[in-house]
Amino acid sequence: MKTLLPPNSTELERKLAEVGKDAFDLPSIRIIKDIDQVPAQFLPFIAWQKSVDYWDENWQDSLKRNVIKNSLEQHRIKGTAAAIKRALEPFGYEVKLIEWFQAEPNLIPGTFNLELDLIGKSLDQEVYNEISRLVSDAKAASRHLTNLTITTNPILTIRNILVHQTALTYTSEPRA
Template sequence: MIYTSILPPASTPLEKALEQAAASVLDFATPVRDVWSPAHCPAGHLPWLAWGLAISHWKTGWTIERKRAAVADAIPYHRRKGTRQAVAEVLTDHHPAFQIVEWHEANPRRTPHTFEVRAPAAEISADFLTVAKAEEIIADIAVAKPARAHFDFVQNLDLTSGMFMAAAGMSGTVARSDYGAIHDE
């Protein structure tokens, strides 16, 4: 880095030495404007940038591209946070088969400001939906949902089956006679 002094020409040798020492300590390889840019931020600084933008659903196992996308979407996400759309996006990130049923859509109607997240067992493999994964999904929903809303996480299995009825009949007469011997004495 080219060092340019910001001190006036009449500064003392001590001031110049302190400026040189501070310049070597504060010499950053990455300009601050790049640290705040999701596209240019060094990969090692992305978790700090996510923390600075209050990304609560950050996963360390994500790819760098996914992390950059989450940081780039942080401000629009906070605008959507607390809406059905935010909950739907969180669920889609985990698996597209999840369904949301709000209180007014249920039959019979449920308590106001409640909803149900359904995980159809026929479409989601048992290997995917483990206890740890379910807890992770529930935690992500709790962050994205409206603060006043309560929810149930339900794994359901809808089965359909045809019912067949058959009958058989037979007519006939059954006569029974008991014959016994009578003895005279």
């Protein structure tokens, strides 16, 4: 029998290890390792275990699973421009982040502009609040958003025909 017990382990410890060795071969434990196979009712617990920063029970299961899978990487890059982009992209948004030194003319150091295309989704107060929260959670505390531009191009369905409506752009202007 292969074991991680030290050579000086007691007979009781060896017997307990022998009795419990099959526990790790149970299907329930193997399922938890594969997020795509976990029953939906267990996703909140795994999200907590994986330190997911924000969780919404109203999300679709596929989005919940994606957030859990990306949690470790999101924590690794937190505070960077890539973290902001990765926080918004699972929701289907196109993200363009312009840091202060990339803008023409340069912005105030430590600031950035954000351009979002909602790609067929409508903009309401709930979506705006979610975007603001995601950006705030992902950005570095020393960075500040100076201008947020959101473009929405809702898709209208008329008798099974997709019709693209005119794109609307909302821009927050810096306060003087």
